[in-house]
Amino acid sequence: MIQDFSETTKLTTAEILRLRGSKNVVSSTRPYAFIVEQERAANGEIEDVATVFLTNSECPYRCLMCDLWKNTLDHSVDSGAIAGQIRYALERLPGTKHLKLYNSGNFFDARAIPKADYREIAELCSAYDTVVVENHPALCGQSCVALNELLDGRLEIAMGLETIHPEVLPLLNKQMTLERFAEACDFLVANSIAVRAFVLLRPPYLGEEEGIEWAVKSIEFAADCGVGCVAVIPTRSGNGAVEFLAEQGVFTPPRLSSLESVLEIVLKEPKTYRVFADLWDAERFSSCDRCVGARMERINNMNLTQTIQNPVVCDCAELVSD
Template sequence: MVQQPSHLPSELATRSRWVRSLRPPVSRPGRETEPRVILDQEWETDGSLIHGAVVFLINRECPWSCVMCDLWQHTTPVPLGRGHALHQLQKAIHNAQQQTKTPLTQIKIYNSGSFFDTRAIYPEDHQAIAELLQPFQKVVVESHPTLVTHSAMAFADRLQPRLEIAMGLECAEDTVLHQLNKRFTLEDYVKAAKELKHSGIGHRAFVMIQPPFVRPEEALGLCLRTVDFALQQGADRVSLIPTRSAPGAMEALRKSGDFTQPTMELMEACLEGAIRQAPGRVYMDTWNLDSFGSCSLCRKERIERLVHMNQQQQILPGHKCPECS
């Protein structure tokens, strides 16, 4: 199933340097950059609609250099110090509340890395952050599985809202995880999930559709096996993420034949199969699907179908296109 990379460095430290060396020049945020905040609606597993906010904190760059990740563009090269994340959250929550009169019951805090990276969000700030988040019913943060330790459990104990931790599982194949430079194994993921379940903390899994180093004809099967693996570990929900090409390592892998961007047909098949496995708990990330170059005649209708399937958690009739069907 797994393709042997044509020129990916085998040694992890060398691979990380290779990934960073291919990054294009960009203007990165600084200490005074405002955190981005958007309003968000999410369907709960019982069918109810959750109104919330998503906050994208400015933090230091994640210490891992995953092959497919472009989130480094939204980070700083150095830590920003104690209190900075708290200050950003205060601003972001205020801005979110100004955008709507609807009460916000959920907040997702994404920092282009791990909430429990002690040089990104300082443990000394956890108590004040927990107090700031008390008005919400659910708090979602992201973390690398190996950082789900006593610090995560202690933060959950401080929170009145329910804590849910999002982890990038990506795929249930250790060889691919190693090639992606993820720096964890499936065993690490299982351990983290068990710790969360034991502590009453929820978790959601991010699953890649068509990761690098996987043959296109194997991508659907791998995606559905990964969804099944995540559910077996107690994931409350699974988000399917279509893998995007981007300048840097991913573009190099595309040119070398080690990565093929997923088609709309594959994305549809993945969501359909996942809904059959676990209706009410699987969702497609539909952000920027216009960029996936499918048929211009039916692209809009097909994306709308995916959105409605997310909402209804049912397999809806496919669109019959006179051009590409």
């Protein structure tokens, strides 16, 4: 891994776009997916959470590691389209107390969701105690407050912190500083809006041990900013730019055991916030077919209980290594 960041060349937005593959075919009248999963709620109960993956225009921020653009449109949707997608999904999902509305971008980007649509969206969400949406820190303002006031439940905004590593964060093309992230958290908390954050495990340019170390530091930074929930996401290939960096020798996917290690470190002492490991497609990060199922189950149990579980015993090579 790179040690001298002064010699590192940042990929430009144009280069990130050039390295992409093709998008999937999606429709502006339908969400591209919707699911129900269990999650430990803020009250400590394990509850069902419905997630609707909305089809929307592409995010204007071209983050280096992002692959969410694959299920987006090249144009803005018509007014009322997002409410129609939400209605379509909720009619087909079982009832839950919590709802996530993820639009592969920023909920409060007016080009993605017109403010005039907030009232209808809020009415559709009236049965939920919590409504989680995703947003860039730069777009956290009065529109967030406006939606929160319309909701019967509480609004929670999920933001990508990614990493607090001082050299790596600027290389991710995130167009965000740690100061801006902290300011957004302060604003949201002051307006009674809950905050969750996304943290990357082993982003490009970091080794395995560094990846664990900086993921833990980033989680602690988020908590200090008032974040009540942190999701740790193993950095994945699949968007073109990350594969290019792998070819250059500055990216290697993290190990599944490293995801375990991050949770173990953070959960050593009781916390006022929750930390979850993202297990979507996480089997790909294991090098051992014998213990991958047990490791996935262990991580899931730590997510749900927020306590360290008995370790998985295996003679495989699931060890921290660069």
